[in-house]
Amino acid sequence: MSVFFQAPTYDVTSSSITYTMKHKLHAWDGTSKQVNVASKWNGDKLEQISVLAKVSSFNSGLSSRDSHMIEVLDALTLPNITFSSTSIKYSGADILTTGKLQFHGVTKEIQFVAKAKKENNQWLYEGEFPVLLESYNVKRPSLLFVKADDLIKIKFVLVFKDK
Amino acid sequence: MYKRTSFYKTYLLGFLVACLFCAQRVAAQSDSLLQQLISANNVDSSLIQPPAKMLFTQRALWGTSGLLKNRYSGNDLIANKQKDLKIRRTMLQLHQIGGFVTIGGMLAQGIIGSQLYKGDYKVKDLHENVGMAVNLTYGFTALNGLFAPPSAFSRDKKITSIRLHKWLAVLHLSGMIATNILATQIEHNASLKPYHRAAAYVSFASLATALVVIKF
Numbered sequence: 127m128s129v130f131f132q133a134p135t136y137d138v139t140s141s142s143i144t145y146t147m148k149h150k151l152h153a154w155d156g157t158s159k160q161v162n163v164a165s166k167w168n169g170d171k172l173e174q175i176s177v178l179a180k181v182s183s184f185n186s187g188l189s190s191r192d193s194h195m196i197e198v199l200d201a202l203t204l205p206n207i208t209f210s211s212t213s214i215k216y217s218g219a220d221i222l223t224t225g226k227l228q229f230h231g232v233t234k235e236i237q238f239v240a241k242a243k244k245e246n247n248q249w250l251y252e253g254e255f256p257v258l259l260e261s262y263n264v265k266r267p268s269l270l271f272v273k274a275d276d277l278i279k280i281k282f283v284l285v286f287k288d289k
Numbered sequence: 290m291y292k293r294t295s296f297y298k299t300y301l302l303g304f305l306v307a308c309l310f311c312a313q314r315v316a317a318q319s320d321s322l323l324q325q326l327i328s329a330n331n332v333d334s335s336l337i338q339p340p341a342k343m344l345f346t347q348r349a350l351w352g353t354s355g356l357l358k359n360r361y362s363g364n365d366l367i368a369n370k371q372k373d374l375k376i377r378r379t380m381l382q383l384h385q386i387g388g389f390v391t392i393g394g395m396l397a398q399g400i401i402g403s404q405l406y407k408g409d410y411k412v413k414d415l416h417e418n419v420g421m422a423v424n425l426t427y428g429f430t431a432l433n434g435l436f437a438p439p440s441a442f443s444r445d446k447k448i449t450s451i452r453l454h455k456w457l458a459v460l461h462l463s464g465m466i467a468t469n470i471l472a473t474q475i476e477h478n479a480s481l482k483p484y485h486r487a488a489a490y491v492s493f494a495s496l497a498t499a500l501v502v503i504k505f
Contacts, residue, residue, distance in 0.1 A: 164322040176322035182333050185444065189340075190451050193440030196336060197374050202367045205333035210323040269503075270385060 136249070136286035138163040143179050143282045145257075148275040156186035156195070163284060172221070172242070172251070176210045177284070198267045204231045219243065221251070232262040240282075249286040254279055337366045340443035344455075346435040373438040380437035387430030388500050394423040395493045406486065420472065427465055434458070450502045457499035464492030 141161040147154060160183040166174040181201035186192055196202070211225035212235070221240045226233050240253035257278050259266050266273040339353065350357050351373065361369045398419045404412050445452065471485035 162326045164325050166322065174322060176326055178323070178326040180333055182336055182441070187445070187447065188449050188451060189442040189445045190440045192442050192444075193374070194378075196441045197378060201333065202336055202371050202374075205336070206327065208323055208327065210320065 135289050136165070137289050138284065138286055140248075140285040140287065141283060143177075143184075143280065145184065146279040146281070148277075149269055150272050151269065154186050154188075154191070156184040156192065158183040158185070161282075161284070163286075165286070170244075170249075171216060172214055172249075174211050174214065175223075175225075175284075176208065177282070178206050178208045180205055181207060194267050198265050199230050209236075221253075223253070227257070229257065230262045230264050234261070247288045251284040251286070252282065254281040256280070336441050337370050340439050340441070342443035343439040344435060347437070347439045350436055351438045370441075374441065377438040377440070380433040384430055384433040384437070387426055387433060388496070391423060391426040391430055392493075392497060392500060394419060394426055395489075395496065398423055399489070399493065402486065402489065406482065420469075424465070424469065431458075431462065453502045454499050457495045457502070461492045461495040461499065464488050464495060468492055 138161065141163060142157055142159050143161055144155050144157040147156070158179045160180065162178040164176045165172060181196060181199050182192075182205065184192065184195065186195075206228075208228045209225055210228075211223055213222075213224040215222045219241055221242055222237065223240050224235065224237045227236045236255055238253050238255035240251050243250050257280055258276050259274075259278060260276050266276060268274065339351065343352065349355055352358070361372070363369065398416065401412050401416045401419055405416050467488040468485060471481050471488055474481050475485055
């Protein structure tokens with residue numbers, strides 16, 4: 127089994143995850159560049175992946191807004207957002223990924239299509255998926271007493287560089 | 290016939306057990322990958338400490354040497370920080386409400402003040418009373434903004450909406466002080482009226498702009 131699942135030998139420090147959130151008055155992005163990734167490979171193909179990002183690592187360019195996110199996501203007691211794959215199926219450049227997303231202490235199965243491409247000795251895995259805040263028991267943040275949209279978009283770029 | 294059916298049943302059962310075993314193994318490996326990550330990231334200690342930068346008014350109350358440094362008897366740092374953030378949210382909500390009420394009061398005062406400026410002295414008492422009310426709501430709003438516990442971070446390096454909001458606060462606070470001082474001088478020196486009005490307009494414009502630029 128250890129031959130089949132090779133130990134990861136990639137540098138993933140260039141990876142990032144971005145959320146996009148909307149409010150009646152404006153929209154904004156928050157990006158985390160501190161993405162922790164553990165993966166198992168079968169040659170050039172990803173077999174399994176787990177990703178962890180701290181809520182506090184998302185920077186929207188406004189400290190007070192990020193602090194507000196810490197409050198609504200209860201990041202003091204639930205500091206991590208994690209994804210753990212349960213199935214990865216290749217279909218050309220498309221990768222149908224199924225797994226468990228743990229967000230605000232609630233775990234749900236999600237499915238999305240990621241794209242894989244190799245560029246300059248590095249594998250790029252890109253994709254996005256929607257998240258409904260209230261389905262994860264998140265109390266939506268508000269500005270001027272108007273709540274932000276329930277739907278947020280999560281976009282990820284995982285970069286696996288040869289070490 | 291019976292033997293063949295029994296063989297198929299056994300075969301099917303064996304296949305199902307094998308599938309279940311594989312599925313469990315994949316899930317276990319997946320969980321083990323995640324556990325590797327979680328074990329190294331279980332506590333976010335960066336959120337517990339107060340931010341390095343905060344307003345002097347916030348530091349005076351909530352800083353490590355502030356007046357409220359012994360506000361919690363328990364040593365649960367996470368629970369204490371959660372309480373601070375809850376107080377912060379409540380105070381900032383009051384700050385928003387106070388801001389809206391003050392803007393409304395200023396608008397009303399602008400209308401009353403212009404009547405007084407045109408020589409309608411019947412509204413003088415009303416102008417003074419509304420002025421007092423605006424001062425009170427303004428003060429309430431300012432206190433909730435200036436003395437709210439600090440945010441969890443202080444990592445902004447660029448000009449942000451919050452920074453603009455604070456710079457505009459310096460302007461409208463100066464305008465409010467000037468408006469009030471000039472108001473007390475007008476009875477003795479009527480030539481100060483245009484300056485009083487100009488200071489009031491500056492206060493209103495900068496407060497309205499501060500409200501518009503803010504983002505949560």
